[in-house]
Amino acid sequence: MTPCSSILHQPTLDLPLSGEFIALITTHLAALPNTCQGVVLNFRDPEYSAENGGWHPVEIRLIRSEQPEIWQLDYLTDFSWQGRAWPELAKEFDISWSQRYAWHCLIGELSLNHELSEFWALWRDNFVAYCAMDVFTVTVSPDC
Template sequence: MTNIIHQEGYRLPANQQLIDLLYKELGNIPPMKQALKAASLIFRDSSYNAETGGYHPVEIRLVRKDEQWFFDYITDFAYMGRVYPELEKEIDFCWSQRYAFHAGLGDLGHRAACELFTLWQSNFIQYYDMGVYTIQFLWEI
């Protein structure tokens, strides 16, 4: 059986490997008395910092409608600024607001968004497979 995470309002070339790894992580949903409305998965490299770098933190939010999962957004954060670097959005793919953004380029057209998403998810899947992330969940009921 193929796992499916739907795309509503905005279409990007989601790789089945990305969807499968998200379903793998969603398998850890605790039993709840109320219906789950959304889940945010936060992927962090505990050694990532402004001085030495590392793997960027990533937040992926999925919403649940009629027992099906939908992409809401994927945000890749990076330290920005020289004197007092702060963690900020570097890349943002948002299905609910129908846009893609890169900090160095601004809002992206659909073709550029698809190309960046393809590259980003390939890298993310490799980093995940390397085991560089610890994962935190935020459940919304």
């Protein structure tokens, strides 16, 4: 286990975390004081709209474990514009490590198996690539 990967922990789901994903998330945790028990990271494309498309907003919540230097993934939600006449921003993909479930708007609840791992790996790698393209504005909301 690399020093960076030991900072981010998955309490109940064992989904593959790439080094790039871990590095991306932990860069936003580095400046948080030890008094913070949780943090929400919001990744937003300022140009994203129902009319023009763009990159989906993503919200990631992490909570501090009993060991202050370790953060645990709590949930991750990918939102998209849904509906034709009156589109609304709604959950497209949702995964909760603390509640041990994954859900997609087109499929429903996803089985916690190999298919979820493959879907997650594809989503994760795309997300990291979009972040590398600098398409998101990131907001860090600590719970201190």
